[in-house]
Amino acid sequence: MKLATVSAPDGVTRAAVLDGGVWRALPAPDLSAWLRGGRDGTPGQALADWEPVNPLPTPGKVICCGLNYAEHIAETGRDLPAHPTLFAKHADTLLGPDQEIVVPENAAVDWEAELAVVVGAPLRRAGQAEAAAAIAGYTVANDISIRDWQKRTLQWFQGKAWDATTPIGPIVVTPEEADPAAGLDISCRVNGEVVQHANTRTLVFDSPALLAYISTFTVLRPGDLVLTGTPGGIGAAMDPPRFLADGDIVETRIDGIGTLRNRVRLTPST
Amino acid sequence: MKLATVSAPDGVTRAAVLDGGVWRALPAPDLSAWLRGGRDGTPGQALADWEPVNPLPTPGKVICCGLNYAEHIAETGRDLPAHPTLFAKHADTLLGPDQEIVVPENAAVDWEAELAVVVGAPLRRAGQAEAAAAIAGYTVANDISIRDWQKRTLQWFQGKAWDATTPIGPIVVTPEEADPAAGLDISCRVNGEVVQHANTRTLVFDSPALLAYISTFTVLRPGDLVLTGTPGGIGAAMDPPRFLADGDIVETRIDGIGTLRNRVRLTPST
Structure with a gap:
C-alpha cells in the first residue's frame, strides 16, 4: 500500500491510501493519528486534487x-x-x-x-x-x-x-x-x-x-x-x-x- | 508559589498549589496540562493526604x-x-x-x-x-x-x-x-x-x-x-x-x- 497525509486546497488534511491512482480517505486527519488509532477503517471517498503533505505531523519520537x-x-x-x-x-x-x-x-x-x-x-x-x-x-x-x-x-x-x-x-x-x-x-x-x-x-x-x-x-x-x-x-x-x-x-x-x-x-x- | 502534581492514594492526580501547608487543587490533572492551559484558575479544595508525584508528566520537549x-x-x-x-x-x-x-x-x-x-x-x-x-x-x-x-x-x-x-x-x-x-x-x-x-x-x-x-x-x-x-x-x-x-x-x-x-x-x- 501507498499511504499519505493529503491536503485539500483549503488546508484540511486526511489520512489516505492510494487506490488505482486515486487517493481514498482513511478515517483520521493524518497518518500520525491513523497509526496511533490502530490503522482501522476501510478506504472511503476519493480525494481528487488533494496533495500529499508531511505524512507524519505528530510523531512522539x-x-x-x-x-x-x-x-x-x-x-x-x-x-x-x-x-x-x-x-x-x-x-x-x-x-x-x-x-x-x-x-x-x-x-x-x-x-x-x-x-x-x-x-x-x-x-x-x-x-x-x-x-x-x-x-x-x-x-x-x-x-x-x-x-x-x-x-x-x-x-x-x-x-x-x-x-x-x-x-x-x-x-x-x-x-x-x-x-x-x-x-x-x-x-x-x-x-x-x-x-x-x-x-x-x-x-x-x-x-x-x-x-x-x-x-x-x-x-x-x-x-x-x-x-x-x-x-x-x-x-x-x-x-x-x-x-x-x-x-x-x-x-x-x-x-x-x-x-x-x-x-x-x-x-x-x- | 510552590506547585506540584499531587496524587490521591487511588492514583488520581491533580495540579495543585501549596497554601499554608495544604495542597489546593488547580483546574488541571497535572502541571503539564495546567501550564499548557495558560495557568488559569483559582485554588480550590484542599487535598489532604495527596502526595507530590512527577510534576510534569507530559513535556513536549x-x-x-x-x-x-x-x-x-x-x-x-x-x-x-x-x-x-x-x-x-x-x-x-x-x-x-x-x-x-x-x-x-x-x-x-x-x-x-x-x-x-x-x-x-x-x-x-x-x-x-x-x-x-x-x-x-x-x-x-x-x-x-x-x-x-x-x-x-x-x-x-x-x-x-x-x-x-x-x-x-x-x-x-x-x-x-x-x-x-x-x-x-x-x-x-x-x-x-x-x-x-x-x-x-x-x-x-x-x-x-x-x-x-x-x-x-x-x-x-x-x-x-x-x-x-x-x-x-x-x-x-x-x-x-x-x-x-x-x-x-x-x-x-x-x-x-x-x-x-x-x-x-x-x-x-x-
Missing part, C-alpha cells in the same frame, strides 16, 4: 542514526561502528515534501538523504523479528543539518533540531511494496547535480536492527519515526566544503518510495 | 545541557565552553520524586544532580529578558546516565534516554521564591554520602541564557523542561569509577526547592 552507510563513515574518517550512533530530534523539525527550507543566511546548511522507518506497533525490548513485524512502512527524509551549530559542541543535537528543516514524505510505502534490505537506490541532487547516491542494502544497521536496539532503552509507539542515516556525499566532507545557497533545489529520492523537492530560502539572521 | 558547571567541566578535562552542549531526551525518561530507578544489572549507572527549568510561555528567537520572563519555575532533576551506553558512540543520547530513569520534582517553585542566579545549593548523596555539592550561581550558562539559546533554533512551549547540567562529582570521573548498585539510595537536593529520594533497583538484563 523522532530518533536518528548517524554514520550508518559504510562509505559515509569512510568520508568522516571513522571505523565501522559496533553500535549505532543515535540522537533525537523533535516533531517540530519536520517539513512537507515540497515546502521551503527556511534557515538563517549565515548558517552552513548541508543535506543528508535518508530512509525513514515508520513504527506501526509498540516495541519495547524487542528482537529483530518482532521489530521487523512492527514496521508500518518507509518514507524519504532529508536530515538537513546546520553544520556550524552541529560542530559547536560534542553533541550534534543543536545542528539537527532547527524547526521545519527536515522534509519527509511524500508518501509512506508499506513493507510488502518496499524492501530496503533487498536494496533501494537513494540519492540527493542539488540543482539537478547528484551529490549523494547509494543503496539501502549497504546500511550497516538495517531497519529491524535499529528498532530492536532502540527498544532496549525506550518504547517505540505507532507513528514514531527512525531516520536510518545518510550515505556519503555530504557537503561538509567536500574539499572545499559546500553548503546550500539561497534558492537551491534539494531533491531527495528513494526508488520505489518517491522524491522530496525542497527549495532553500536563506533569511536575514536575527 | 526535554532538552538537557551538559558541561555547565566549571568544576564538572574540569573533571572531564575540557576547557570552558563558548556554547552550551545540548541533547534531548523524551518525556518517557521521567520518573517521580520517590520512585525506583529500575535498570539492567550490567549497566554502569551514574548520578547527575541538576536544576531543571520549567517553561511557562512560548519562546522563539527570544532574548534573555524575554526568556527570563517566560520561566514558570524550577524543579530538581537527576539525569541518571547509563555510562557504558553513553560512551558506546560519539552521541550521548542512548545513555540518557532510558525510560523512567530521570527523577524530577517533588515540586515546582516559581521564580519569585527561588533564584538560581543568586545561588541555590545543589547536592547529590548516595546512601547518605555527599558525592556532588555545588551552587547554581556557578552555572556557566544560566537559565535565561539556555532558554534564549535554544529558542534560536526551536520553539519552547509551556511545560517544556530544560535541564541545566550537573556539577562535579559524577561516579564515572572517580578513580576508580563508581556506579550505582542495587538498593542504593540517591538523594538529589536543591535548597529552596526540595529533595528527590530514589532507590536503585537492578534487574536481570534481557
Whole structure:
C-alpha cells in the first residue's frame, strides 16, 4: 500500500491510501493519528486534487542514526561502528515534501538523504523479528543539518533540531511494496547535480536492527519515526566544503518510495 | 508559589498549589496540562493526604545541557565552553520524586544532580529578558546516565534516554521564591554520602541564557523542561569509577526547592 497525509486546497488534511491512482480517505486527519488509532477503517471517498503533505505531523519520537552507510563513515574518517550512533530530534523539525527550507543566511546548511522507518506497533525490548513485524512502512527524509551549530559542541543535537528543516514524505510505502534490505537506490541532487547516491542494502544497521536496539532503552509507539542515516556525499566532507545557497533545489529520492523537492530560502539572521 | 502534581492514594492526580501547608487543587490533572492551559484558575479544595508525584508528566520537549558547571567541566578535562552542549531526551525518561530507578544489572549507572527549568510561555528567537520572563519555575532533576551506553558512540543520547530513569520534582517553585542566579545549593548523596555539592550561581550558562539559546533554533512551549547540567562529582570521573548498585539510595537536593529520594533497583538484563 501507498499511504499519505493529503491536503485539500483549503488546508484540511486526511489520512489516505492510494487506490488505482486515486487517493481514498482513511478515517483520521493524518497518518500520525491513523497509526496511533490502530490503522482501522476501510478506504472511503476519493480525494481528487488533494496533495500529499508531511505524512507524519505528530510523531512522539523522532530518533536518528548517524554514520550508518559504510562509505559515509569512510568520508568522516571513522571505523565501522559496533553500535549505532543515535540522537533525537523533535516533531517540530519536520517539513512537507515540497515546502521551503527556511534557515538563517549565515548558517552552513548541508543535506543528508535518508530512509525513514515508520513504527506501526509498540516495541519495547524487542528482537529483530518482532521489530521487523512492527514496521508500518518507509518514507524519504532529508536530515538537513546546520553544520556550524552541529560542530559547536560534542553533541550534534543543536545542528539537527532547527524547526521545519527536515522534509519527509511524500508518501509512506508499506513493507510488502518496499524492501530496503533487498536494496533501494537513494540519492540527493542539488540543482539537478547528484551529490549523494547509494543503496539501502549497504546500511550497516538495517531497519529491524535499529528498532530492536532502540527498544532496549525506550518504547517505540505507532507513528514514531527512525531516520536510518545518510550515505556519503555530504557537503561538509567536500574539499572545499559546500553548503546550500539561497534558492537551491534539494531533491531527495528513494526508488520505489518517491522524491522530496525542497527549495532553500536563506533569511536575514536575527 | 510552590506547585506540584499531587496524587490521591487511588492514583488520581491533580495540579495543585501549596497554601499554608495544604495542597489546593488547580483546574488541571497535572502541571503539564495546567501550564499548557495558560495557568488559569483559582485554588480550590484542599487535598489532604495527596502526595507530590512527577510534576510534569507530559513535556513536549526535554532538552538537557551538559558541561555547565566549571568544576564538572574540569573533571572531564575540557576547557570552558563558548556554547552550551545540548541533547534531548523524551518525556518517557521521567520518573517521580520517590520512585525506583529500575535498570539492567550490567549497566554502569551514574548520578547527575541538576536544576531543571520549567517553561511557562512560548519562546522563539527570544532574548534573555524575554526568556527570563517566560520561566514558570524550577524543579530538581537527576539525569541518571547509563555510562557504558553513553560512551558506546560519539552521541550521548542512548545513555540518557532510558525510560523512567530521570527523577524530577517533588515540586515546582516559581521564580519569585527561588533564584538560581543568586545561588541555590545543589547536592547529590548516595546512601547518605555527599558525592556532588555545588551552587547554581556557578552555572556557566544560566537559565535565561539556555532558554534564549535554544529558542534560536526551536520553539519552547509551556511545560517544556530544560535541564541545566550537573556539577562535579559524577561516579564515572572517580578513580576508580563508581556506579550505582542495587538498593542504593540517591538523594538529589536543591535548597529552596526540595529533595528527590530514589532507590536503585537492578534487574536481570534481557
